[in-house]
Amino acid sequence: MERRKITIDGNEAAAHVAYRVSEVVAIYPITPSSPMGELSDAWSSQKTKNIWGTVPSVTEMQSEGGAAGAVHGSLQSGALTTTFTASQGLLLMIPNMYKIAGELTPAVFHVTARSLAAQGLSIFGDHSDVMATRQTGFGLLCSNSVQEVMDTAMISHKASLESRIPFVHFFDGFRTSHEVMKIEELTDADVRSMIDEESVKNFRARALTPDRPFIRGTAQNPDVYFQGRETVNKFYDACPDIVQNAMDKFAEVTGRKYNLFDYYGAPDATRVIVLMGSGAEAAEEAVDYLTEKLGEKVAIVKVRLFRPFSTKHLLKALPKSVEKIAVLDRTKEPGSIGEPLYMDVVTSISEAFANGETQFDKMPKIFGGRYGLSSKEFTPSMVKAVFDNLKQDKPKNHFTIGIYDDVTFTSLDFDLDFTTETEDVKRCLFYGLGADGTVGANKNSIKIIGEETENFAQGYFVYDSKKSGSTTVSHLRFGKKPIRSTYLIQKAQFVGCHQFNLLEKFDVLENIINGGTFLLNSPYHQEEVWEKLPKKVQQQIIDKKLEFYAIDGNTVALNTGMGARVNTIMQTCFFAISGVLPKDEAIEQIKKSIKKTYGAKGDEVVRKNFEAVDQTLVNLFKINVPETATSSIEIPPLVSDKAPDYVKDVLAKMMEGKGDFVPVSQMPIDGTFPSGTTKWEKRNIALEIPVWDSEICIQCNKCTMVCPHAAIRVKVYGKSELENAPATFKWMEAKGREFPENSVYTIQVAAEDCTGCELCFEVCPAKNKKEVRLKALNMAPQIPLREQEKANYDFFLNLPEFDRTKANLTTVKGSQLLEPLFEYSGACSGCGETPYVKLVSQLFGDRTIVANATGCSSIYGGNLPTTPWSLNKEGRGPAWSNSLFEDNAEFGMGMRLSIDKQTEFAKELIVTLKNEIGEALVDSLLTADQTTEVGIYEQRVRVADLKKKIGSLKTPDAEKLMELADYLVKKSVWIMGGDGWAYDIGYGGLDHVMASGKNVNILVLDTEVYSNTGGQMSKSTAFGAVAKFAAAGKTTGKKDLGMMAMIYGNVYVAKVAMGANDAHTIKAFLEAEAYDGPSLIIAYSHCIAHGINMAKGLEHQKLAVESGHWPLFRYNPDNLLEGKNPLKLDSKEPKIKLQDYIYSETRYKMLTKSHPEAAKELLKLAQEDVLKRWKMYEQMASFDFSDKKEETTN
């Protein structure tokens, strides 16, 4: 049977095999491995069978630790079981890996190798995670390309069953897991022929069953544990040959031959690089060039089986001629003699050489180096540099390649211009926005090229670090020969720029070859395009003699009903210009692909896309290129001159996409970065911004409260401050008796930071009586207002802040006069989480320390280049950190313990130094009431006084007190994260922290789904909602975290929804912070993963509350002291049907289209559940606690 040629990514390639040879799949989502689990779940819900004819059961667990436990249990009970993970997830599996291996249990974990969080988190690829498992007893098999992923997945399952050694099959995160490549698909028959049924039978025979009982997992004592540990040796000894046999069998079936160590290059090479992973592909390309073009005697050894490490096979792979070896590790082990692969190669060869068991006359010299951490580019030029290093008399050992280390000088130099790319490979670069569908279109294009032509094809996609207005760069290669270029395109023949304004942000033509083709989506008529280009771009087009094409894709999109998505249009242009396929055939294939992609969603979408294709061809123009550049448009500087040097010198490079050129010396040594840097990254992503109409405004400040990006602000200040106001600066008399005479009021938008989400416009309650569609805020195009509002905003920022001690924090109006210390984050436009985060920063920011669970909030809160947690003019602001996903509650509790201890110590010291400080001040410091802003202010004054008094004392106690004095001012600990953390992976810790009674404030930004990793079900997901791993709708109800916390009795609990009741939200935040014990706030956060119009997010919050799905309440244990019921229900009984809320959201509504019957049933259950829960709350809130008080006092 002929095998299909398919164009897929590495994750799909691994899952394709793993699913077919498994009965149980237990997973937990983690980037970049999540798609493997998601695909398995999708296949399972489509009833796709494995090779034995049964549909594998796929289960999402609460953590990777949980997944590993489930895998272990399933294996012990006799089901063939697999899992998929990466990075921190793999670390959480380690305890079970020891068990699984110790019990000689065949299993394969497919791992997208990824960096580990150290000085910073990184989602990108290297081998740090798999190297942390090399001691567990698992075998480690590595794949270097998408085809190899499918092949090695197969080999690893076979080898594991036959050797009884469990395996980690790993491949590079993103570079391989997300690279789209044309490969040959293994058929079910191939998979069947690879699996030895006898080994499956034996596996099952070893299973735990009450029908043949035994016990496994005993506790062993000093007398026998050691011997028991040594029993497995013969299995490890036999394993390499079993793997090689599996590889040989695989070659018989498919013709693709692998070895444990594959040698590639000159047969008589003197210099050899040993490495594993995707880098080996780039290295192979470099070796071809160096041997063929330069006649160098170089080669590489690709390590496929890293554990058990086979010296015999390694030596067999190396020719006698080898003199020098460089071993490249894609990981770092600080403090070690060398990284793991290097250590193994050194040990194995030197041991063998010492024993006279090698072919070498002289012991080869072996050097170690690090490369490619966190998907750092690894190019043929770098490979050449490593070979060149080996040429030296004294090659650098323990070197790095790919960075510039100007601190410990480990790095090798490499030539940026050296390339091995040849003309027979077409290389195309596309710059676009996430929102315009560029990546999706390119994925389609690469599939068309891969599957409908003879070409080999490769696609790789780079996304930026923001969730709103994010840019994407697609790298597409195709040609007649297999493509091994596992690095970004260095020289492209074709560049497509799908958004005109990206010309100002990136040097899009930097990497185009002379005579290349440039396609631009331009909002201008073909006659105007040229003159609208920045001068630099014009010059590049002229100098490089580019063929220049343009289309007004946005107008075509608008006219054909495609909205903002220019994907199909630009894809059509690409095919029309590039000549990959004859034009008619290309159009036919695009249309075929459109039908395949959109067909399930209805004819209308298909029709619109078809029309877009047809309209494209008549609107695409070749632009005549004049001989000289005439434009006066200069590309503006990326950051303001006023920015601090660190921002200009370092962060700006990252913003520009030149972070690779930041040297080691410019990076902080311990991951510490300055606060408040988003203000320097002006992204200008809003098409429209709000414009204030002071005639209509009622000064309610709701707009500022809901703004996710702190891009609309209010100030009340003295009229005299207006003296130098720009001409267009707006103000009005401040309304309210709380303000001093002559106070004026301004709402000001940060035009360059606004994302145009419209939440402020939607929430504005003030309507223009003459024309009710107009409000006090109305959306208007940003570009014409940009410069004017920029000046206004600068002026606004320099106006004095409102005095915190005079603001009425209990109201929306008063609280919003406080300066936000969380601003301009990269969160999604219209994000439902960030308004709560910003509120914390306003109410308590100058004394807050934040523990942030990994997830959306840690990404928009802490992803480089710039970060949003900022500071006020006094230099105070939230101190923020992210530890892990699973430990955030504990991390925050640790902060509390630390602060409390330091405060206690400071108090002890002031008592000790009573005589020097003075009794009155000591007493007032110790007894200060810090429950109000005034109280906190006064304590700060006292602390300043204290410092003055002891500053000159040189006693150890005084010096110690100087270090600690600031802890005498109340500190607020906030533990933040999403529902994935609070309900699932972090729940154990959360529970412990709540039970501890410690004064921490826990804010759960509840989107009812794993948002950051792309919409997987959490235990917060409600009945009937569709999510990944709940494709047929979630069949169980939402975990009632609030109720569970209330049961403790000593936890302040509130459930809030800003869109339903903003005043209630503020009240809850203030009470939670004031409560001297653990507080839990569960905040409804509308989310892009709900499938809603984000501008209407607040409306959805309201519906959630009105339907009873999200009852608002506050449970304050302090009420008990007054004999009151601690629970107060703050929303009314359900007044709309649940369906009126849930069917306004795609996450629920799509079930009525995908599983109509299940939707009906789940709606019924969900409605019953809502009413049942409401009754329970109502009853609890009605209990009379007045007698209880009497009883206890009696």
Place this chain on the structure above:
Amino acid sequence: MDLTTKYMGLQLKNPIVPSASPLSQSVDSVKAMENAGAAAVVVYSLFEEQITHESGELDHYLSYGSESYAEATSYFPEPEQFHLTPYQYLDHIADLKKAVKIPIIGSINGVSNGGWVKYAKSIEDAGADALELNLYYIATNPNITGSEIENMYVDTLQAVKSNVKIPVSVKLSPFFTSMSNIARRLDNAGADSLVLFNRFYQPDFDLEKLEVVPNLVLSSNWEMRLPLRWISILYSNVKCSLAATSGIHNHEDIIKVMMAGGDIAMVCSELLKNGIPRITEMLKGLEDWMRENEYNSIDLMKGSMSQKSVAEPAAFERANYMKTLQSYKILA
């Protein structure tokens, strides 16, 4: 007693036909209508907007935010297939055909001669006995003339007729300058029936929120006067069947429709307000009245008070208006 009536070539056991409404959304309530005596049922409408927008909406929200960020290249699982509204509608028609014996009349609500017209054929294939085309257009664009709108109606009808073999009725609004002319044009274009008239739900204002809000008000009895008048006038002017809808609440209303020249009387608000069993009561009332007044068949009364059959044809014209005003004065 012979209550049968012929409507668009369909032989119906009586003239009571529930019009398109939420009542036909469940098979059980259609069965209940059949049991109560309904002669046929017009199924709720498949809206053009549903067909065109649902597909776009689904695509938009399922792909919104995708391929923008490395950790979340999508946010939803991709089901292999969706049971989109048009297909759910077709399944429903097929289910109804299996569940009841009375004719099932499908209904499409739209106005443009767009891709949705093809669903007429699908409805026929699903087993519908006839199709009601609800042409609902609010002429807000001042650049579009009355003739253009009328041409649009005729074109759409012709497009549908050329696609299907089952009878097609056209449900019209009363807002035409020359109702007789458009009725004749549609009749000539092949309409098998005219259904008079569509009630436009008029939006209301919420004075607190200063918002326009939808407001569904069920019909009142007086509203049947308009269809009554026009059925009377059109009875002799068109070849096709005529159906009255709006304001029919009791057996007397049905009798009036028949006498005006209608072939069936459609009921909706009455059933929504007072329940499906009202059909049985109306039928009984109809029979009792016919017995008392010695009408042995519906045919006998059909058109007996149409414009051409009454003593005073002018009563249906402007003279009738004058008369009403005068009577008002007297009463005042």
